Amino acid sequence: MLAYLFIAFIVIISIQCIYYLLIFGNFAFSKSSTKQTKFNLPVSVIICAKNEAKNLTVNIPFFINQNYPNFELVLINDNSYDNTLEVIEEFKKKHPTIIKIVDVAPNEQFWGSKKYALTLGIKAASNEYLLFSDADCKPISENWIQKMSNNFNQKNQIVLGYGAYKKVKKSFLNKLIRFETLLTAIQYFSFAKIGFPYMGVGRNLAYTKTTFFEANGFVNHMHRIKSGDDDLFINQVATKNNTAYSILEDSFTESLPKKSFKEWILQKRRHVATAHYYKRKHQFLLGLFYSSQILFWLVGIILLSFQFNWITVVSLIVFRQLVVYLSIGLAAKKFNEIDLIFLLPFYELFLICIQMLIFIKNLKSKPNHW
Incomplete structure:
Protein backbone atom coordinates (compact mmCIF):
# COMPACT_ATOMS: atom_id res chain seq x y z
CA MET A 1 0.00 0.00 0.00
CA PHE A 29 8.27 34.70 -15.11
CA SER A 30 6.85 37.07 -17.74
CA LYS A 31 8.03 40.66 -17.94
CA SER A 32 5.47 43.37 -17.24
CA SER A 33 5.21 45.84 -20.09
CA THR A 34 4.94 49.48 -19.02
CA LYS A 35 4.31 50.79 -22.54
CA GLN A 36 0.75 51.93 -23.13
CA THR A 37 -0.90 54.19 -25.66
CA LYS A 38 -3.33 56.72 -24.21
CA PHE A 39 -6.67 56.35 -25.95
CA ASN A 40 -8.81 58.47 -23.57
CA LEU A 41 -11.91 56.45 -24.40
CA PRO A 42 -15.16 57.66 -22.80
CA VAL A 43 -15.55 55.53 -19.66
CA SER A 44 -18.41 54.97 -17.22
CA VAL A 45 -17.20 53.95 -13.77
CA ILE A 46 -19.96 51.94 -12.06
CA ILE A 47 -20.23 51.35 -8.32
CA CYS A 48 -23.13 49.48 -6.72
CA ALA A 49 -23.70 50.27 -3.04
CA LYS A 50 -25.98 48.70 -0.46
CA ASN A 51 -25.80 50.33 2.99
CA GLU A 52 -22.34 51.71 2.27
CA ALA A 53 -22.72 55.34 3.40
CA LYS A 54 -19.54 55.31 5.50
CA ASN A 55 -17.35 53.70 2.84
CA LEU A 56 -18.70 55.93 0.07
CA THR A 57 -17.94 59.05 2.08
CA VAL A 58 -14.30 57.99 2.26
CA ASN A 59 -13.83 56.45 -1.20
CA ILE A 60 -15.85 58.51 -3.69
CA PRO A 61 -13.25 61.33 -3.76
CA PHE A 62 -10.64 58.83 -5.05
CA PHE A 63 -12.87 58.12 -8.05
CA ILE A 64 -13.88 61.74 -8.65
CA ASN A 65 -10.27 62.91 -8.64
CA GLN A 66 -9.10 60.58 -11.39
CA ASN A 67 -6.66 62.10 -13.86
CA TYR A 68 -8.78 61.25 -16.88
CA PRO A 69 -10.47 63.65 -19.32
CA ASN A 70 -13.59 61.73 -20.27
CA PHE A 71 -15.46 59.74 -17.63
CA GLU A 72 -18.64 59.63 -15.57
CA LEU A 73 -19.26 58.02 -12.19
CA VAL A 74 -22.48 55.99 -12.01
CA LEU A 75 -23.44 55.43 -8.36
CA ILE A 76 -26.14 52.82 -7.74
CA ASN A 77 -28.09 52.88 -4.49
CA ASP A 78 -29.35 49.30 -4.19
CA ASN A 79 -32.34 49.77 -1.90
CA SER A 80 -30.22 50.85 1.08
CA TYR A 81 -31.79 51.46 4.48
CA ASP A 82 -28.97 53.69 5.76
CA ASN A 83 -28.17 57.14 4.34
CA THR A 84 -26.30 55.86 1.27
CA LEU A 85 -28.61 57.81 -1.07
CA GLU A 86 -28.14 61.05 0.87
CA VAL A 87 -24.35 60.65 0.74
CA ILE A 88 -24.22 60.20 -3.04
CA GLU A 89 -26.73 63.02 -3.57
CA GLU A 90 -24.43 65.37 -1.66
CA PHE A 91 -21.52 64.37 -3.88
CA LYS A 92 -23.66 64.92 -6.98
CA LYS A 93 -24.46 68.48 -5.86
CA LYS A 94 -20.72 69.20 -5.80
CA HIS A 95 -19.94 67.31 -9.04
CA PRO A 96 -23.10 67.39 -11.17
CA THR A 97 -21.30 66.84 -14.46
CA ILE A 98 -19.43 63.73 -13.31
CA ILE A 99 -21.88 61.83 -11.12
CA LYS A 100 -25.01 60.01 -12.25
CA ILE A 101 -27.29 58.42 -9.64
CA VAL A 102 -29.36 55.27 -10.10
CA ASP A 103 -31.75 54.69 -7.20
CA VAL A 104 -33.00 51.10 -7.22
CA ALA A 105 -36.42 50.53 -5.67
CA PRO A 106 -37.49 47.17 -4.21
CA ASN A 107 -38.55 44.62 -6.82
CA GLU A 108 -40.34 41.42 -5.80
CA GLN A 109 -39.00 39.47 -8.77
CA PHE A 110 -35.37 40.48 -8.16
CA TRP A 111 -35.42 41.02 -4.40
CA GLY A 112 -31.96 41.59 -2.98
CA SER A 113 -30.23 40.97 -6.32
CA LYS A 114 -27.08 42.96 -6.98
CA LYS A 115 -27.25 41.76 -10.58
CA TYR A 116 -30.58 43.55 -11.05
CA ALA A 117 -29.16 46.77 -9.59
CA LEU A 118 -26.04 46.54 -11.74
CA THR A 119 -28.14 45.94 -14.85
CA LEU A 120 -30.03 49.19 -14.21
CA GLY A 121 -26.72 50.99 -13.69
CA ILE A 122 -25.27 49.62 -16.92
CA LYS A 123 -28.39 50.68 -18.84
CA ALA A 124 -28.09 54.19 -17.37
CA ALA A 125 -24.37 54.50 -18.25
CA SER A 126 -23.73 56.94 -21.09
CA ASN A 127 -20.57 55.28 -22.39
CA GLU A 128 -19.67 52.05 -24.16
CA TYR A 129 -16.69 51.31 -21.94
CA LEU A 130 -17.59 50.25 -18.40
CA LEU A 131 -15.23 50.07 -15.42
CA PHE A 132 -16.44 48.48 -12.20
CA SER A 133 -15.46 48.74 -8.56
CA ASP A 134 -17.07 48.39 -5.12
CA ALA A 135 -18.15 50.88 -2.48
CA ASP A 136 -15.51 49.65 -0.02
CA CYS A 137 -12.83 50.06 -2.70
CA LYS A 138 -10.60 52.84 -3.89
CA PRO A 139 -8.13 53.11 -6.77
CA ILE A 140 -4.59 53.39 -5.44
CA SER A 141 -3.65 55.85 -8.18
CA GLU A 142 -5.28 58.82 -9.88
CA ASN A 143 -4.33 57.07 -13.15
CA TRP A 144 -6.48 54.01 -12.49
CA ILE A 145 -9.04 54.69 -15.23
CA GLN A 146 -6.27 55.46 -17.72
CA LYS A 147 -4.29 52.29 -17.01
CA MET A 148 -7.34 50.03 -17.13
CA SER A 149 -9.03 51.57 -20.16
CA ASN A 150 -5.82 51.61 -22.21
CA ASN A 151 -6.21 47.84 -22.59
CA PHE A 152 -9.40 48.20 -24.63
CA ASN A 153 -9.19 47.91 -28.40
CA GLN A 154 -11.20 46.34 -31.21
CA LYS A 155 -10.09 42.90 -30.03
CA ASN A 156 -10.02 43.33 -26.25
CA GLN A 157 -13.52 43.90 -24.88
CA ILE A 158 -12.81 42.64 -21.32
CA VAL A 159 -10.06 43.84 -18.97
CA LEU A 160 -9.19 42.02 -15.75
CA GLY A 161 -7.66 44.03 -12.92
CA TYR A 162 -6.16 43.28 -9.52
CA GLY A 163 -8.16 44.12 -6.39
CA ALA A 164 -5.83 44.17 -3.39
CA TYR A 165 -6.77 44.31 0.27
CA LYS A 166 -5.40 46.93 2.64
CA LYS A 167 -2.48 45.72 4.74
CA VAL A 168 -3.05 45.59 8.49
CA LYS A 169 0.00 45.21 10.71
CA LYS A 170 0.23 42.31 13.16
CA SER A 171 -2.95 40.68 11.88
CA PHE A 172 -2.89 36.99 10.95
CA LEU A 173 -6.39 37.22 9.46
CA ASN A 174 -5.28 40.07 7.23
CA LYS A 175 -2.32 38.09 5.92
CA LEU A 176 -4.50 35.04 5.33
CA ILE A 177 -7.09 37.10 3.42
CA ARG A 178 -4.38 38.73 1.33
CA PHE A 179 -2.69 35.37 0.65
CA GLU A 180 -5.95 33.82 -0.54
CA THR A 181 -6.58 36.90 -2.71
CA LEU A 182 -3.06 36.69 -4.12
CA LEU A 183 -3.37 32.99 -4.93
CA THR A 184 -6.74 33.55 -6.62
CA ALA A 185 -5.31 36.44 -8.65
CA ILE A 186 -2.30 34.39 -9.74
CA GLN A 187 -4.68 31.70 -10.96
CA TYR A 188 -7.04 33.86 -13.00
CA PHE A 189 -4.27 36.04 -14.43
CA SER A 190 -2.22 32.96 -15.31
CA PHE A 191 -5.09 31.23 -17.06
CA ALA A 192 -5.94 34.46 -18.89
CA LYS A 193 -2.33 34.70 -20.07
CA ILE A 194 -2.44 31.25 -21.66
CA GLY A 195 -5.74 32.10 -23.35
CA PHE A 196 -8.04 30.41 -20.87
CA PRO A 197 -9.73 33.22 -18.87
CA TYR A 198 -12.33 32.04 -16.38
CA MET A 199 -13.08 34.83 -13.87
CA GLY A 200 -12.54 38.40 -12.74
CA VAL A 201 -13.27 40.35 -9.55
CA GLY A 202 -15.89 43.09 -9.34
CA ARG A 203 -13.52 45.24 -7.30
CA ASN A 204 -11.55 45.93 -10.46
CA LEU A 205 -13.06 44.82 -13.75
CA ALA A 206 -13.92 46.37 -17.11
CA TYR A 207 -15.92 45.35 -20.15
CA THR A 208 -17.95 46.97 -22.91
CA LYS A 209 -21.68 47.61 -22.82
CA THR A 210 -21.96 45.73 -26.12
CA THR A 211 -20.41 42.62 -24.54
CA PHE A 212 -22.90 42.81 -21.69
CA PHE A 213 -26.02 43.10 -23.84
CA GLU A 214 -24.90 40.59 -26.47
CA ALA A 215 -24.67 38.04 -23.64
CA ASN A 216 -28.11 39.09 -22.33
CA GLY A 217 -26.44 40.41 -19.21
CA PHE A 218 -26.84 38.26 -16.13
CA VAL A 219 -29.93 36.42 -17.43
CA ASN A 220 -28.26 33.00 -17.51
CA HIS A 221 -27.68 33.00 -13.76
CA MET A 222 -29.88 35.83 -12.42
CA HIS A 223 -32.29 33.48 -10.64
CA ARG A 224 -29.89 30.58 -10.03
CA ILE A 225 -27.59 32.36 -7.58
CA LYS A 226 -27.46 35.91 -6.24
CA SER A 227 -23.66 36.21 -6.33
CA GLY A 228 -21.53 35.96 -9.45
CA ASP A 229 -22.12 39.32 -11.11
CA ASP A 230 -18.37 39.41 -11.73
CA ASP A 231 -16.84 35.93 -11.96
CA LEU A 232 -19.87 34.10 -13.41
CA PHE A 233 -20.36 36.75 -16.06
CA ILE A 234 -16.68 36.68 -17.05
CA ASN A 235 -16.78 32.87 -17.01
CA GLN A 236 -19.64 33.09 -19.47
CA VAL A 237 -18.27 35.65 -21.94
CA ALA A 238 -14.46 35.70 -21.70
CA THR A 239 -12.35 34.07 -24.42
CA LYS A 240 -8.70 34.10 -25.38
CA ASN A 241 -9.54 36.57 -28.14
CA ASN A 242 -11.50 39.19 -26.20
CA THR A 243 -9.78 39.35 -22.81
CA ALA A 244 -6.83 41.41 -21.59
CA TYR A 245 -5.46 42.10 -18.13
CA SER A 246 -3.47 44.81 -16.38
CA ILE A 247 -0.82 44.26 -13.73
CA LEU A 248 0.53 47.82 -13.71
CA GLU A 249 0.53 49.10 -10.13
CA ASP A 250 -1.46 52.21 -11.06
CA SER A 251 -4.29 49.96 -12.26
CA PHE A 252 -4.78 48.30 -8.85
CA THR A 253 -7.60 48.96 -6.41
CA GLU A 254 -7.54 48.51 -2.65
CA SER A 255 -10.39 47.26 -0.46
CA LEU A 256 -11.01 47.01 3.25
CA PRO A 257 -10.61 43.38 4.38
CA LYS A 258 -13.08 41.63 6.65
CA LYS A 259 -12.39 42.17 10.34
CA SER A 260 -13.46 38.77 11.65
CA PHE A 261 -13.06 35.15 10.59
CA LYS A 262 -16.84 34.76 10.60
CA GLU A 263 -17.36 37.56 8.07
CA TRP A 264 -14.54 36.31 5.87
CA ILE A 265 -15.77 32.70 5.95
CA LEU A 266 -19.24 33.85 4.85
CA GLN A 267 -17.67 35.82 1.98
CA LYS A 268 -15.64 32.81 0.86
CA ARG A 269 -18.67 30.53 1.11
CA ARG A 270 -20.43 32.73 -1.45
CA HIS A 271 -17.40 32.60 -3.75
CA VAL A 272 -17.13 28.82 -3.51
CA ALA A 273 -20.86 28.41 -4.13
CA THR A 274 -20.54 30.57 -7.24
CA ALA A 275 -17.70 28.45 -8.64
CA HIS A 276 -20.15 25.53 -8.83
CA TYR A 277 -21.70 27.28 -11.86
CA TYR A 278 -18.43 27.72 -13.79
CA LYS A 279 -18.00 25.93 -17.10
CA ARG A 280 -17.12 22.26 -16.60
Missing part, protein backbone atom coordinates in the same frame (compact mmCIF):
# COMPACT_ATOMS: atom_id res chain seq x y z
CA LEU A 2 2.81 2.41 0.86
CA ALA A 3 4.49 1.66 -2.46
CA TYR A 4 1.28 2.61 -4.28
CA LEU A 5 1.03 5.78 -2.19
CA PHE A 6 4.62 6.63 -3.11
CA ILE A 7 3.83 6.31 -6.83
CA ALA A 8 0.69 8.43 -6.30
CA PHE A 9 2.84 11.01 -4.48
CA ILE A 10 5.12 11.33 -7.51
CA VAL A 11 2.09 11.79 -9.80
CA ILE A 12 0.65 14.42 -7.44
CA ILE A 13 3.88 16.41 -7.37
CA SER A 14 4.08 16.19 -11.15
CA ILE A 15 0.59 17.70 -11.40
CA GLN A 16 1.56 20.44 -8.95
CA CYS A 17 4.67 21.27 -10.96
CA ILE A 18 2.62 21.55 -14.16
CA TYR A 19 0.43 24.16 -12.47
CA TYR A 20 3.18 26.07 -10.65
CA LEU A 21 5.78 25.99 -13.44
CA LEU A 22 3.91 25.82 -16.74
CA ILE A 23 0.71 27.75 -15.89
CA PHE A 24 1.44 30.04 -12.93
CA GLY A 25 5.11 30.22 -13.87
CA ASN A 26 4.27 31.39 -17.37
CA PHE A 27 2.68 34.45 -15.76
CA ALA A 28 5.16 34.83 -12.89
CA LYS A 281 -13.63 22.62 -18.02
CA HIS A 282 -12.84 25.40 -15.54
CA GLN A 283 -14.31 23.40 -12.65
CA PHE A 284 -12.11 20.46 -13.62
CA LEU A 285 -8.89 22.49 -13.81
CA LEU A 286 -9.52 24.30 -10.52
CA GLY A 287 -10.68 21.12 -8.82
CA LEU A 288 -7.59 19.24 -9.97
CA PHE A 289 -5.34 21.96 -8.58
CA TYR A 290 -7.01 22.07 -5.15
CA SER A 291 -7.23 18.27 -4.96
CA SER A 292 -3.53 17.92 -5.76
CA GLN A 293 -2.72 20.46 -3.04
CA ILE A 294 -4.68 18.53 -0.41
CA LEU A 295 -3.30 15.17 -1.51
CA PHE A 296 0.28 16.47 -1.56
CA TRP A 297 0.18 17.26 2.15
CA LEU A 298 -1.95 14.25 3.11
CA VAL A 299 0.06 11.60 1.25
CA GLY A 300 3.37 13.26 2.13
CA ILE A 301 2.56 13.19 5.86
CA ILE A 302 1.47 9.53 5.65
CA LEU A 303 4.68 8.49 3.87
CA LEU A 304 6.87 10.39 6.32
CA SER A 305 5.02 9.02 9.35
CA PHE A 306 5.90 5.47 8.18
CA GLN A 307 9.41 6.59 7.08
CA PHE A 308 8.81 4.98 3.71
CA ASN A 309 11.63 5.89 1.34
CA TRP A 310 11.86 9.00 3.47
CA ILE A 311 14.96 10.53 1.85
CA THR A 312 13.30 10.56 -1.57
CA VAL A 313 10.02 11.81 -0.08
CA VAL A 314 11.75 14.67 1.71
CA SER A 315 13.67 15.53 -1.46
CA LEU A 316 10.42 15.65 -3.47
CA ILE A 317 8.77 17.84 -0.82
CA VAL A 318 11.71 20.25 -0.82
CA PHE A 319 11.72 20.36 -4.63
CA ARG A 320 7.99 21.08 -4.74
CA GLN A 321 8.36 23.83 -2.12
CA LEU A 322 11.17 25.48 -4.09
CA VAL A 323 8.98 25.48 -7.20
CA VAL A 324 6.09 27.01 -5.24
CA TYR A 325 8.30 29.67 -3.63
CA LEU A 326 9.73 30.59 -7.03
CA SER A 327 6.46 30.96 -8.94
CA ILE A 328 4.38 32.46 -6.12
CA GLY A 329 7.24 34.71 -5.04
CA LEU A 330 7.78 36.22 -8.48
CA ALA A 331 4.04 36.69 -8.96
CA ALA A 332 3.69 38.24 -5.49
CA LYS A 333 6.34 40.77 -6.45
CA LYS A 334 4.18 41.89 -9.39
CA PHE A 335 1.29 42.54 -6.99
CA ASN A 336 3.38 44.13 -4.19
CA GLU A 337 2.54 41.25 -1.84
CA ILE A 338 6.08 39.97 -1.32
CA ASP A 339 5.71 39.97 2.49
CA LEU A 340 3.32 37.01 2.21
CA ILE A 341 5.78 34.44 0.89
CA PHE A 342 7.92 33.98 4.01
CA LEU A 343 5.32 31.82 5.78
CA LEU A 344 3.88 30.46 2.54
CA PRO A 345 3.59 26.75 3.58
CA PHE A 346 1.80 27.73 6.78
CA TYR A 347 -0.71 29.96 4.96
CA GLU A 348 -1.22 27.25 2.35
CA LEU A 349 -2.00 24.57 4.95
CA PHE A 350 -4.31 26.84 6.90
CA LEU A 351 -6.12 27.88 3.73
CA ILE A 352 -6.59 24.25 2.68
CA CYS A 353 -8.25 23.53 6.04
CA ILE A 354 -10.50 26.58 5.65
CA GLN A 355 -11.49 25.52 2.12
CA MET A 356 -12.40 22.03 3.31
CA LEU A 357 -14.52 23.54 6.09
CA ILE A 358 -16.29 25.81 3.60
CA PHE A 359 -16.93 22.90 1.24
CA ILE A 360 -18.57 20.90 4.05
CA LYS A 361 -20.66 23.88 5.20
CA ASN A 362 -21.85 24.58 1.67
CA LEU A 363 -22.98 20.96 1.30
CA LYS A 364 -25.31 21.51 4.26
CA SER A 365 -26.63 24.96 3.30
CA LYS A 366 -25.98 27.56 0.60
CA PRO A 367 -25.22 31.22 1.43
CA ASN A 368 -28.01 33.19 -0.22
CA HIS A 369 -27.29 36.89 0.06
CA TRP A 370 -24.62 39.44 -0.83
